[in-house]
Amino acid sequence: MQIILDTENTKCKIITYILRGNMRIFENIISFLEVPGETSLTLGVSGCPCKCPGCSWAAEDTTGEIVTLEEFSSMLSYYVGTVTVVTFLGGEWFPELKDYLKLAKEFGYKTCLYSGQDSVEIQTELLDYLKTGDYQEKLGGLESEKTNQKFIDIKTGECLNGLFRR
Ligand code: SF4
Numbered sequence: 001m002q003i004i005l006d007t008e009n010t011k012c013k014i015i016t017y018i019l020r021g022n023m024r025i026f027e028n029i030i031s032f033l034e035v036p037g038e039t040s041l042t043l044g045v046s047g048c049p050c051k052c053p054g055c056s057w058a059a060e061d062t063t064g065e066i067v068t069l070e071e072f073s074s075m076l077s078y079y080v081g082t083v084t085v086v087t088f089l090g091g092e093w094f095p096e097l098k099d100y101l102k103l104a105k106e107f108g109y110k111t112c113l114y115s116g117q118d119s120v121e122i123q124t125e126l127l128d129y130l131k132t133g134d135y136q137e138k139l140g141g142l143e144s145e146k147t148n149q150k151f152i153d154i155k156t157g158e159c160l161n162g163l164f165r166r
Pocket of ligand 1: 049050056057089115134135
């Protein structure tokens with residue numbers, strides 16, 4: 001199934017796909033912060049097109065190393081039994097990302113995308129969690145009451161922002 005998820009209930013934005021070859025990843029860490037209640041393999045993807053002012057990763061725009069699907073498969077295999085969700089930060093919804101999400105699913109992981117867009121064209125079977133919204137310094141991130149961002153459980157449609165404020 002493929003839907004357009006529009007968390008603002010406004011007109012849908014169709015993301016322009018950007019063909020960039022294999023994904024470049026500048027950071028991979030195990031984290032408990034990105035997805036409440038889950039142990040996340042968190043991947044920082046280089047070259048986010050959103051260019052939010054104040055983005056702490058602006059310097060990583062052209063850094064990172066290409067991680068092929070074969071290398072990603074090895075990474076996923078290594079973390080089976082430890083990690084519960086694979087999270088992509090700074091990676092927008094370009095065609096290659098779908099292949100990486102699909103592979104993570106085949107290994108039995110949940111998946112999460114931190115997008116800077118307000119609405120995202122999404123294949124719901126590939127994704128469990130989605131963060132939408134660009135970073136606006138005056139509004140803050142998910143931990144802020146004023147934030148423009150939303151963290152959504154895709155299966156239920158529930159906004160889980162409250163879990164970031166405990
Ligand atoms: S969406 Fe996130 S990673 Fe991309 S520019 Fe904005 S703050 Fe940076």
